[in-house]
Amino acid sequence: MASYVAGIDFGTSNSSTAITNGGVPRLVDVENGRNTIPTALYFPEKSSEVFYGRTAQQKYVDSETGGRFMRSMKRILGTPLMDSSTQINGHMVKFDDIIGAFVSYMKQKIDASANENVESVVMGRPVHFRDNDPAADDKAQQELKRIARKAGFKNVCFQYEPIAAAFAHEQKINSEKLACVIDIGGGTSDFTAIRLSPENRNKADRTKDVLANTGVRIGGNDFDKNLSLNAFMPVLGMGTDYKVYGKVLSIPNSIYINLSTWNQVNDVYNYKTLNLVKGYQTWALEPEKLARLYQVVQNRLGHINLNYVEKTKIALSKDLSIESILDFLSDKPSIYITREEFNNSISNDVEKIEKFLSECILQAGVKNEDIDLVILTGGSTEVPRVSEIATKFFPNAEVSAGDKLSSVGMGLAYDARRIFL
Ligand SMILES: Nc1ncnc2c1ncn2[C@@H]1O[C@H](COP(=O)(O)OP(=O)(O)OP(=O)(O)O)[C@@H](O)[C@H]1O
Ligand SMILES: [Mg+2]
Numbered sequence: 001m002a003s004y005v006a007g008i009d010f011g012t013s014n015s016s017t018a019i020t021n022g023g024v025p026r027l028v029d030v031e032n033g034r035n036t037i038p039t040a041l042y043f044p045e046k047s048s049e050v051f052y053g054r055t056a057q058q059k060y061v062d063s064e065t066g067g068r069f070m071r072s073m074k075r076i077l078g079t080p081l082m083d084s085s086t087q088i089n090g091h092m093v094k095f096d097d098i099i100g101a102f103v104s105y106m107k108q109k110i111d112a113s114a115n116e117n118v119e120s121v122v123m124g125r126p127v128h129f130r131d132n133d134p135a136a137d138d139k140a141q142q143e144l145k146r147i148a149r150k151a152g153f154k155n156v157c158f159q160y161e162p163i164a165a166a167f168a169h170e171q172k173i174n175s176e177k178l179a180c181v182i183d184i185g186g187g188t189s190d191f192t193a194i195r196l197s198p199e200n201r202n203k204a205d206r207t208k209d210v211l212a213n214t215g216v217r218i219g220g221n222d223f224d225k226n227l228s229l230n231a232f233m234p235v236l237g238m239g240t241d242y243k244v245y246g247k248v249l250s251i252p253n254s255i256y257i258n259l260s261t262w263n264q265v266n267d268v269y270n271y272k273t274l275n276l277v278k279g280y281q282t283w284a285l286e287p288e289k290l291a292r293l294y295q296v297v298q299n300r301l302g303h304i305n306l307n308y309v310e311k312t313k314i315a316l317s318k319d320l321s322i323e324s325i326l327d328f329l330s331d332k333p334s335i336y337i338t339r340e341e342f343n344n345s346i347s348n349d350v351e352k353i354e355k356f357l358s359e360c361i362l363q364a365g366v367k368n369e370d371i372d373l374v375i376l377t378g379g380s381t382e383v384p385r386v387s388e389i390a391t392k393f394f395p396n397a398e399v400s401a402g403d404k405l406s407s408v409g410m411g412l413a414y415d416a417r418r419i420f421l
Contacts, residue, residue: 004019006121013186018409025410039073044067123412216355218352228306251280259302350389
């Protein structure tokens with residue numbers, strides 16, 4: 001019997017992995033019977049323990065002493081930050097090692113499921129980790145490769161995430177299709193135009209079937225950011241003024257931007273920012289709003305706020321409006337927002353997504369009318385304004401939208417079987 005090989009979808013928001021030793025791949029239990037795990041880590045204060053996924057999220061929310069919570073680490077790959085360290089419980093830790101801890105956790109789950117040391121893996125990657133920067137793109141892939149090797153994989157290959165999603169879907173079709181994959185996750189939007197057919201499934205070389213790939217660094221994290229800045233941060237004083245020596249000035253936006261960006265929230269937790277906010281509160285024209293900001297910075301409530309933002313966004317995929325009560329603040333302010341307001345807040349992002357999708361079809365040399373299958377994958381394709389794109393662009397296509405959070409992991413394992421077995 002052949003050894004097991006794996007595919008890992010290391011996602012900005014969620015990760016999954018599947019393994020195979022020659023047969024149909026199976027998804028690995030990565031967290032208490034679940035086959036996806038939030039890409040999150042929690043380092044409790046004064047402890048060397050590390051928690052992952054939902055457990056990390058829960059422990060962080062329950063903790064009274066703080067500690068360090070991290071999400072969306074994938075966004076750091078390929079940036080200069082990868083070469084620096086961050087303070088965790090008084091120690092300087094490299095981002096490399098933080099992502100490494102998460103990939104090692106996935107490797108342990110893989111090995112436990114395979115009951116052997118799995119040495120070969122296909123890792124997913126977005127079409128672009130960074131926009132318009134091929135050198136940074138290469139750097140990001142090299143960093144991820146180095147991390148996977150350090151975690152114990154001897155053979156590491158890469159595949160574009162949307163192509164993997166297409167391979168997973170190809171198992172289900174019974175006739176040839178000209179397909180377009182729209183994969184919109186937490187950090188990136190990726191598109192592939194690809195020929196799928198039952199006969200092609202076992203072909204060793206699929207390069208000719210892939211007609212085009214495009215991608216842009218926009219995802220659900222950006223939707224959260226826009227929603228936070230438009231609806232949540234004004235409650236904390238964004239857009240208000242302070243008056244000093246008779247001069248009226250605006251409270252600067254930088255703290256609000258950090259608080260609205262998943263991988264920058266921790267940057268506001270320091271005495272300098274706390275004192276700054278105290279100062280603004282003294283001079284603010286609407287001090288009750290700055291008092292809320294002070295609470296958020298002092299009690300490290302930024303990630304909790306972003307959880308509320310994300311929940312509000314997800315609720316707006318189903319409901320036309322929602323009231324969100326910020327009960328983590330002492331005066332429990334409430335925010336009312338409609339889907340239309342949310343749609344307006346993400347309109348620039350959606351425009352860019354449409355531009356890169358058009359570019360993919362153009363590069364593929366086909367017409368929108370020729371596409372007969374659209375594969376929607378990635379959690380952010382649940383946003384109605386985003387899923388509408390499929391029908392708007394491709395009038396003759398059947399739209400498929402199953403297994404949004406695990407299809408990439410499955411497809412990567414199919415690719416691992418093709419490459420390694
Ligand atoms: N019902 C929903 N409505 C709106 N957004 C949703 C919904 N469900 C999940 N999301 C969003 O989908 C994103 C996560 O999707 P997914 O798990 O596919 O991303 P990822 O694979 O981790 O990211 P990437 O592929 O960009 O690295 C998050 O931003 C999440 O808020
Ligand atoms: Mg993804």
